[in-house]
Amino acid sequence: MLRSSASLVLSCLLLASCQKETEVERANREKILLIGNGNDPKALDPHLVTGVPESKVIGAIFEGLVGDDPESDTAYPPGAATSWTHNPDYTSWTFHLRPDARWSDNLAPVVAQDFVFAYHRLLHPDLAGPYAEMLYFLKNAEDYNKNHRSIILARAGLIPGVSEAQAKTFNLEGLPDKTIKDDLGKSPKWPELSEPNRRRLAVNKGLDALDRPALNWILESPDSRFDWPADSLPEQRIALLTALAAKAADPTATPAVEAEDLFELAKVGATSPDDYTLQVDLREPVPYLPGITRHYTWFPVPRHVVLQWGKISDRFTPWSEARHIVGNGPFKMKSWKLNDSVEVVKNPIYWDAANVKLNGLKFYPIENYYSETRAFLAGQLHTTYQVPPDLVDRIKKEYPQYLRQEPYVSTSFVRFNVTRPGLDNVKIRQALSLAINRKDICDTILEGYTPAGTITPAMGDYKPAQIAVYDLEKAKAMLAEAGYPDGRGPDGNGLKFSLLIRGGGSQAVSEAMQSMWKKIGVTVDIRRMDFGSYISAQQNLDFDIAIAGWTGDYLDPTTFLLMWTEGNGNNNTGWHSAKFEGLLHEAAIQTDPSQRLAMFAQAEQLLMEEAPIAPFAFQARNYLHRPEVKGWHPLLLDNHPYSAVRIDP
Amino acid sequence: MIKNLLSRFLQGLVVMFVLFTITFFLVKAMPGGPFQSEKAIPAHIKAKIEAYYGLDKPMGVQYLKLLANYLKGDPGLSLRLEGRPVTQIIGEAFPVSFQLGVVAMSIALLVGIPSGCIAAAKKNGLLDVGSMGFAMVGVCLPSFVIGPVLAETFGRSLKWFPAMGWNASSPQTWILPAITLGLGTAAYVSRLTRAGMIETLSQDFVRTAKAKGVPGWKILIRHCLRGGLIPAVAYIGPAFAGIVSGSVVIESIFQIPGMGRHFIKAIETRDSSVLIASVLLYGALVILANLFSDIAGVWLNPRLRSGKN
Numbered sequence: 001m002l003r004s005s006a007s008l009v010l011s012c013l014l015l016a017s018c019q020k021e022t023e024v025e026r027a028n029r030e031k032i033l034l035i036g037n038g039n040d041p042k043a044l045d046p047h048l049v050t051g052v053p054e055s056k057v058i059g060a061i062f063e064g065l066v067g068d069d070p071e072s073d074t075a076y077p078p079g080a081a082t083s084w085t086h087n088p089d090y091t092s093w094t095f096h097l098r099p100d101a102r103w104s105d106n107l108a109p110v111v112a113q114d115f116v117f118a119y120h121r122l123l124h125p126d127l128a129g130p131y132a133e134m135l136y137f138l139k140n141a142e143d144y145n146k147n148h149r150s151i152i153l154a155r156a157g158l159i160p161g162v163s164e165a166q167a168k169t170f171n172l173e174g175l176p177d178k179t180i181k182d183d184l185g186k187s188p189k190w191p192e193l194s195e196p197n198r199r200r201l202a203v204n205k206g207l208d209a210l211d212r213p214a215l216n217w218i219l220e221s222p223d224s225r226f227d228w229p230a231d232s233l234p235e236q237r238i239a240l241l242t243a244l245a246a247k248a249a250d251p252t253a254t255p256a257v258e259a260e261d262l263f264e265l266a267k268v269g270a271t272s273p274d275d276y277t278l279q280v281d282l283r284e285p286v287p288y289l290p291g292i293t294r295h296y297t298w299f300p301v302p303r304h305v306v307l308q309w310g311k312i313s314d315r316f317t318p319w320s321e322a323r324h325i326v327g328n329g330p331f332k333m334k335s336w337k338l339n340d341s342v343e344v345v346k347n348p349i350y351w352d353a354a355n356v357k358l359n360g361l362k363f364y365p366i367e368n369y370y371s372e373t374r375a376f377l378a379g380q381l382h383t384t385y386q387v388p389p390d391l392v393d394r395i396k397k398e399y400p401q402y403l404r405q406e407p408y409v410s411t412s413f414v415r416f417n418v419t420r421p422g423l424d425n426v427k428i429r430q431a432l433s434l435a436i437n438r439k440d441i442c443d444t445i446l447e448g449y450t451p452a453g454t455i456t457p458a459m460g461d462y463k464p465a466q467i468a469v470y471d472l473e474k475a476k477a478m479l480a481e482a483g484y485p486d487g488r489g490p491d492g493n494g495l496k497f498s499l500l501i502r503g504g505g506s507q508a509v510s511e512a513m514q515s516m517w518k519k520i521g522v523t524v525d526i527r528r529m530d531f532g533s534y535i536s537a538q539q540n541l542d543f544d545i546a547i548a549g550w551t552g553d554y555l556d557p558t559t560f561l562l563m564w565t566e567g568n569g570n571n572n573t574g575w576h577s578a579k580f581e582g583l584l585h586e587a588a589i590q591t592d593p594s595q596r597l598a599m600f601a602q603a604e605q606l607l608m609e610e611a612p613i614a615p616f617a618f619q620a621r622n623y624l625h626r627p628e629v630k631g632w633h634p635l636l637l638d639n640h641p642y643s644a645v646r647i648d649p
Numbered sequence: 650m651i652k653n654l655l656s657r658f659l660q661g662l663v664v665m666f667v668l669f670t671i672t673f674f675l676v677k678a679m680p681g682g683p684f685q686s687e688k689a690i691p692a693h694i695k696a697k698i699e700a701y702y703g704l705d706k707p708m709g710v711q712y713l714k715l716l717a718n719y720l721k722g723d724p725g726l727s728l729r730l731e732g733r734p735v736t737q738i739i740g741e742a743f744p745v746s747f748q749l750g751v752v753a754m755s756i757a758l759l760v761g762i763p764s765g766c767i768a769a770a771k772k773n774g775l776l777d778v779g780s781m782g783f784a785m786v787g788v789c790l791p792s793f794v795i796g797p798v799l800a801e802t803f804g805r806s807l808k809w810f811p812a813m814g815w816n817a818s819s820p821q822t823w824i825l826p827a828i829t830l831g832l833g834t835a836a837y838v839s840r841l842t843r844a845g846m847i848e849t850l851s852q853d854f855v856r857t858a859k860a861k862g863v864p865g866w867k868i869l870i871r872h873c874l875r876g877g878l879i880p881a882v883a884y885i886g887p888a889f890a891g892i893v894s895g896s897v898v899i900e901s902i903f904q905i906p907g908m909g910r911h912f913i914k915a916i917e918t919r920d921s922s923v924l925i926a927s928v929l930l931y932g933a934l935v936i937l938a939n940l941f942s943d944i945a946g947v948w949l950n951p952r953l954r955s956g957k958n
Contacts, residue, residue, distance in 0.1 A: 022808070043731050050688055128697035130690045146693055315701055316732035338730070338741055339906035340815065368901040370797065371813050375904070378805040378812035531917045536681030539689065549687075569689030 022379030028628060028649045030359060033642070036372045036385040037363040040338060045320035046296040047122040047129040057363055058296045060344050060642050061327035065095050065293040070644035071633045073555055074460050076290040080110055080300065080328060089591040090285040095278040101351045103302045104332040112272030114300040119270045120263050121306070122297060126313035134297035134553070139269030139281045144262060152266045160239045284588045288556045294639065295553055302326045330356045330643035339365060357646035376624045384624040392447035392622050402624040405448040406634040409457050409552035410619035411560070418612050419574035420544050422495055426610060427482035433468050433614035434475035435520045436513060441616060445508045448620035454604055456560040457618045459636060462597050467608035468615055475520050487521020496523045500546035502534040510547060538572040549619065555636060557600040564607060575612030661936040668932045669719065669925065673712055676921040683728035683919045702728060729920040738911060739926060742895070745815060746907035750893030752823050753831035760835040762881070765842025769877070770869055772847060780839060787836030796829040796902040813904035826903040830896060834888050838881050846877035879949050886942025890934035
């Protein structure tokens with residue numbers, strides 16, 4: 001044992017001295033791009049993931065309707081679709097698919113039905129795709145995804161005597177998400193509902209899953225939370241329940257709909273009039289739809305492969321394993337070794353394969369950005385994910401030829417919990433926001449970032465005014481106005497809050513804020529938590545102030561503004577405003593693009609004045625990139641089309 | 650001996666059961682859950698995903714179900730890397746950690762034992778002070794200092810070895826991480842060997858051998874090494890278990906697809922499936938390693954053999 005180890009060590013040293021060609025040099029020869037990808041994908045199935053590392057890999061092996069332009073965020077080159085048209089109010093779109101596109105297994109062409117199938121699958125209530133919301137632009141998609149069976153069945157005229165509007169007021173499966181847990185789980189109002197029945201309701205399976213006594217109780221008990229409208233007739237209730245509870249209710253009653261899956265019935269706005277035409281109907285005008293379709297939630301999946309391995313609603317089947325997955329992108333999967341690398345190779349039957357210059361890509365899941373930077377400098381990577389902020393200065397001096405500093409649609413902000421005493425006062429929130437010296441933070445700590453006076457970064461034609469700015473005197477005046485001159489309240493006690501940050505997050509930023517707020521007499525304790533606790537503290541509103549960030553999914557203000565509405569899972573401030581939501585709604589139905597943006601600007605202004613958040617920095621991407629990799633230009637969403645990248649040493 | 654082994658095995662099972670129970674309830678007591686990210690998953694979808702994994706069941710039911718699955722040998726699916734069986738994740742990562750651990754341990758023994766012996770033989774001499782000084786440095790310097798220094802020097806500047814990456818069949822990729830991992834252990838082994846050797850060298854039989862004119866090196870190796878290694882061997886067993894179960898620091902510095910990163914990620918993301926399985930694996934390794942240590946101790950030290958004392 002010892003002897004063999006010793007000889008091993010010796011042979012290693014010998015081998016090492018022979019190593020002349022670096023990995024990058026070899027990759028240059030083989031035309032393989034070596035990329036730091038931050039993290040491993042959670043999965044390869046576009047319907048089960050939500051993150052950025054996934055989008056890079058999925059973007060290489062799949063292709064959406066509209067392509068990415070290597071140089072411009074707002075150009076829409078053709079992708080799986082060669083052309084598209086829309087009606088004047090942007091609610092109805094027709095995509096014409098290219099006839100020469102085939103799936104990478106060469107067993108089937110890419111047809112419109114594959115897109116419809118993909119949307120059907122992601123929206124399927126039983127699949128529970130975490131990012132189904134991205135498809136709610138489609139007409140009726142939300143009802144189908146949330147399994148609002150009463151509404152769907154009533155709309156289809158399958159519940160005798162019950163209209164769609166009535167079904168909505170009956171409020172059956174459509175219980176607001178928040179009440180599901182609170183009321184169904186604990187409420188003493190549900191004594192007769194057995195535990196399994198409650199749980200079935202809580203997972204929103206619809207009434208199908210309830211047994212007869214439970215249904216009777218819902219129908220008859222005065223304690224039922226299903227507050228039947230006063231004017232509803234008993235026969236309407238019975239019709240509704242029999243229609244809904246196709247299986248569990250009275251077995252002798254004829255169920256209106258036997259089918260489990262209501263996709264067809266729900267009339268979701270995605271249809272395929274023929275193999276190469278995709279018809280998309282939206283619930284509101286979406287002038288920026290081509291940009292949306294570049295997100296992986298809008299990509300097609302190979303029907304023939306998914307169904308070969310299981311049902312449409314099966315969460316995991318071997319179809320998305322690295323060795324089976326089939327895509328329509330410029331590359332196809334080669335291998336995936338966890339915590340090591342994901343490899344893709346050129347897909348020879350991609351429709352534009354002649355213009356794809358790379359033979360493959362290798363994605364490395366490197367979370368330690370110091371190691372990543374070192375590996376890059378040692379010649380092991382072409383492109384890194386991120387340079388640690390404290391190394392940027394040194395890299396600037398020693399390796400300026402590699403450093404890239406580019407804007408990114410991502411904003412760092414402070415989140416206030418407006419349900420906490422003190423922070424429920426808008427003046428105090430404004431004072432805290434005014435006291436943040438954004439320029440100082442960006443200049444000294446967040447290298448390359450720029451001061452943010454609003455949550456949405458400038459994108460395309462949308463250039464919001466920078467409202468939340470640093471003004472120490474005004475901050476002090478604001479505190480005094482709020483009844484806290486120098487941070488001291490009427491009772492003589494100083495204002496004191498805790499500041500929540502994420503382990504691995506920027507300690508320096510939190511300390512800078514601590515000292516900035518000290519200047520207006522506000523004391524802040526820093527609470528550092530691991531990722532899981534940090535997220536759950538915010539979701540449970542169990543914090544005072546938190547440092548957070550948000551990255552846009554597409555280039556439209558909605559990706560930054562919709563989250564501040566009531567009940568949105570990403571709001572986590574306790575703040576909401578009817579006026580704000582009114583503005584967003586007006587913008588949503590507005591068909592004139594410039595009017596629309598003006599309304600968003602108004603909404604943004606309101607948000608900044610109410611200050612449930614205080615944005616402080618627009619993020620930048622600092623990363624290293626080798627000059628021989630061409631066709632890689634600054635892009636706001638950082639989605640570089642790998643088909644346009646070439647290695648030219 | 651057989652009876653002893655059997656009782657140790659049963660004790661081990663009890664320990665594993667307790668470990669399983671404690672880990673299960675500790676994970677579940679942590680705030681937050683596995684299905685949360687920067688972008689919140691809507692409640693109606695989250696509830697379904699939880700139901701898919703049986704996380705909507707009462708705690709007691711979940712516990713019994715998982716216990717039953719473990720008895721059947723099925724630790725379930727990962728919650729972080731959705732859809733992947735835990736056995737597959739550990740099946741990929743453990744061989745890497747094990748291989749790295751074996752190389753690191755070999756380095757530790759190759760450096761530690763000879764240097765300890767020499768230090769003992771030349772007690773208070775220059776070699777002793779030198780090697781013990783080195784050992785002290787090895788004990789004190791944490792791997793998050795040694796690792797980057799080695800990677801920076803031999804990886805980036807000199808380009809002798811890759812600065813990151815792991816390839817099971819390419820020894821170049823083993824060297825830097827194995828040295829980083831093995832150095833601390835080497836230092837301990839060296840100090841323990843020195844202490845053991847010094848004690849043995851002061852025994853009467855050594856004086857007798859010397860009087861009979863046996864050469865110094867022969868006394869050291871033939872007569873003393875076996876006794877002198879006893880303290881080191883008691884340490885090596887548990888240390889080996891620690892080394893092969895993965896080190897998040899070294900795996901993150903050198904990009905090694907081992908157990909350590911899965912373990913830390915599982916804690917961060919409340920991936921109870923991977924976490925419980927890793928803890929149990931580590932527990933089993935410690936139990937086994939201790940057992941081997943004890944057996945080796947008995948073999949090295951005849952005084953411990955029953956009936957002969």
